Amino acid sequence: DGGITQSPKYLFRKEGQNVTLSCEQNLNHDAMYWYRQDPGQGLRLIYYSQIVNDFQKGDIAEGYSVSREKKESFPLTVTSAQKNPTAFYLCASSITVTGGAAGELFFGEGSRLTVL
């Protein structure tokens, strides 16, 4: 089945450690996104990518990094510089949005990161 796979589903990290969350899609979508979800705050955009080897910062990019070496993959690294990393992280993809296309987002099942 086509979809988005995120791993791991649960992750625990000690303070000062970097962690990488995986996101893979087989929908042949050009655009991919990372969102952070905190209780009562909705979704906030961390990074997004419209095409391979290109990505842009979202609204809360500080303390995070990404790469887009393949169309199918968009991993997110939560660095030690992120002051409050405990959250639910959601990866999404959509058809290309250039030219005003209104593709809806397809989401993975999420990764819950807890800092101990």
Add this chain to the structure above:
Amino acid sequence: AQSVAQPEDQVNVAEGNPLTVKCTYSVSGNPYLFWYVQYPNRGLQFLLKYITGDNLVKGSYGFEAEFNKSQTSFHLKKPSALVSDSALYFCAVRGYNTNAGKSTFGDGTTLTVKP
């Protein structure tokens, strides 16, 4: 800047009754509007979208939404609620001219349908 407001944190309805989850938006130019649903510890699922045309949009699981340009609203509705509709609902907006199609989400509304 674009924004979404979901004025109700919680909506409670009895099974079989109609339900409405409210959403208002602000965006430059014409909007693309979306509704998503999220079950506990899961990702979001797309329900329906408005792009252009008919103001009443029908989506998955019997849900529909009405676009009202003068009131800048996009309320989600269902004629007869089911217990299984209980979940967290998000409204999202994107402008035609928004760079790279960035969507802005509301804070979500928890819908509880009681038997």
